[in-house]
Amino acid sequence: MTSSAHYLINGESDNWLSPLDRGVAYGDGVFRTLKVNHGLPVAWAPHYQKLEQDCSALGIVCPGPDILLADIERLFTPDEEAVAKIIVTRGIGPRGYAVPPAASPTRIVIREAFPQYPSINYDQGVNLHLCQLRLSHQPRLAGIKHLNRLENVLARSEWSDPSIAEGLLLDEDGLVVACTMSNLFARFGKTVVTPVLDKCGVAGITRQRIIDNVQNMGYQPEIRQLHLDQLMQADEIIICNSLFGAWQVRSLNNRVWLPQDLASHIRTILQE
Amino acid sequence: MTSSAHYLINGESDNWLSPLDRGVAYGDGVFRTLKVNHGLPVAWAPHYQKLEQDCSALGIVCPGPDILLADIERLFTPDEEAVAKIIVTRGIGPRGYAVPPAASPTRIVIREAFPQYPSINYDQGVNLHLCQLRLSHQPRLAGIKHLNRLENVLARSEWSDPSIAEGLLLDEDGLVVACTMSNLFARFGKTVVTPVLDKCGVAGITRQRIIDNVQNMGYQPEIRQLHLDQLMQADEIIICNSLFGAWQVRSLNNRVWLPQDLASHIRTILQE
DSSP states (O other): OOTTOEEEETTBTTOOBOTTBHHHHHOOEEEEEEEEETTEETTHHHHHHHHHHHHHHHTOOOOOHHHHHHHHHHHOOTTOEEEEEEEEEOOBOOSSSSOOTTOOOEEEEEEEEOOOOOHHHHHTOEEEEEEEEEEOOOTTTTBOOBSOOHHHHHHHTTOOOTTEEEEEEEETTSBEEEESSSEEEEEETTEEEEEOOSSSSBOOHHHHHHHHHGGGGTOEEEEEOOBHHHHTTOSEEEEEETTTEEEEEEEETTEEOOOOSHHHHHHHHHHO | OOTTOEEEETTBTTOOBOTTBHHHHHOOEEEEEEEEETTEETTHHHHHHHHHHHHHHHTOOOOOHHHHHHHHHHHOOTTOEEEEEEEEEOOBOOSSSSOOTTOOOEEEEEEEEOOOOOHHHHHTOEEEEEEEEEEOOOTTTTBOOBSOOHHHHHHHTTOOOTTEEEEEEEETTSBEEEESSSEEEEEETTEEEEEOOSSSSBOOHHHHHHHHHGGGGTOEEEEEOOBHHHHTTOSEEEEEETTTEEEEEEEETTEEOOOOSHHHHHHHHHHO
């Protein structure tokens, strides 16, 4: 099932994880998923910055960038396109929610094969499922890519049809948040809107890179509340993450959008 | 830090946890914490029933009771009072939120020393901190003792004063839910109220045992919404869990309650 995976725990290849690690006890940690090209992590600077911010939000000391880059160098060969998953937990602790003052963070770097995405996702766009599960509001955790991801697991289990690439998530007020493993943009004319993520959702670095660059493409970025009925009126919908880049949404909730140019423009920008 | 801890993973003492386990990746699992007296788990029937219910709510196949009891028998000696923590995760899986159809659950049984609770907690009651963190509403996960516990970790980190035993948690609407590691009852005359847990919180088995038995003690149990200002008018407040049993609340939010009898009555009932 995971025969292609290899990993280092605190830099050691023969390490395993302690069942007393707070990562498993409480999901007390954060993670990143990134593309590695020819042994080099893509968009490393924003990925590391976000990892550090997320660690800081939970009061976890983030391992230094050189330590993580050394792990990546050891795990990945220069001749492949692969995925790195980095997990940083608060470390091993005694039973109980109180944060151990002397906890030493656990860092895990996992190498996995790059997914074989269908080419139709890039050419024609993807079909979205509208998830029944509504994301809960927790401002203290909103935006952080932490290890408490049962909502995503439950949402992803709502469909098994392989022609559906992603699931759209609304929050408990019915506002659009994101998809289960990607962020979302909606184009209205020359304005490109992405939902504000102050109550739930993960603020991915590809989302931020698009916000930062879309003006150079002639569009105005806007971060605001987005209702489902507004989303359904969009000229174009794009979903994005660090692995597939950007895909246009082809269908959602009985509406179909014909292929347009924004997703491929964004992919070009993301490759620079 | 945890030198007294010993554990079995899938029944093996020399096992460690895979970093690819969905328990750490997503907090995709459930747990129990219970008292073990002379090698025998206390209130095993309700603990196992709840473990099975919680597994079922997430679509995880629960290990059979005999398998878990055999683990406990191997880990615990007949001459001690100790704590068993049981974790069941969905098991190892490839990257991605989709539930692997062939995932085989991971079971972890950990032995820890029984906590040395201050005797004043039993004699005089405990002081509660009113947590700033508000619990989010997720009806799909409410009541389940799952591994997504960052809210509890954040709430517990709000105080370090050792004279404060617990923190009271309100939900996003300001309703009383529970404490960080215990459930709560408020007595009004002959009625004993505990908050309804259909939007958040953990429905502990000690809470259920008290609901089931309080009528024999001459009280009427009531499960309903409870506002903080109502709670502050209670004749008596009790918190409970499987380890300490029941403690009266001595102080909360500038009100002090003198020691009364309900907590010790409940402890007697729980020992039967």
